[in-house]
Amino acid sequence: MSGDREGRGRTPEDRHEADQRGREGEAEAAMFLAQRGWRIVAERVKTKAGEIDLIAMRPGLVAFVEVKWRARAASLNDAIDERRLRRVAAAVELVWQDYATQGEDIRIDVILLAPGRKPTHIENAWMPFG
Secondary structure (H helix, E strand, O other): OOOOOOOOOOOHHHHHHHHHHHHHHHHHHHHHHHOOOOEEEEEEEEEOOEEEEEEEEEOOEEEEEEEEEOOOHHHHHHOOOHHHHHHHHHHHHHHHHHHOOOOOEEEEEEEEEOOOOOOEEEEEEEOOOO
16 A cells, blocks of 8 residues: 555545445454444544544443554554554543443553454553543
8 A cells, every 4th residue: 555554645545445444444343342242332433633433331331442453463563552542532531421421431442453363452552531
């Protein structure tokens, strides 16, 4: 693919393909979570601070999930960093009250996906509220 990782310099076709892969990855992550007892309550929640890929619930817990898909498993090592997690945390701060009720815990999780590899679920990847 042409361009750098952040999408600057990509063609519209490259961006469309990346968006499509992202949607497929989010669907795979949602299925992965549902198979483990999570209920997906929202997808692609847009805020002025950024987008939250998935919001999932279990009794007493709401997880705001960042999904990263890469064509090669080796690229997953660089898929998530503090800057990206801060952006997700900023988005979560704007909407968490819409999804969590008093007494429920909230957290930010990450799911890493690559072809031929089991999804990696990183719980509590970032905890902006405590």
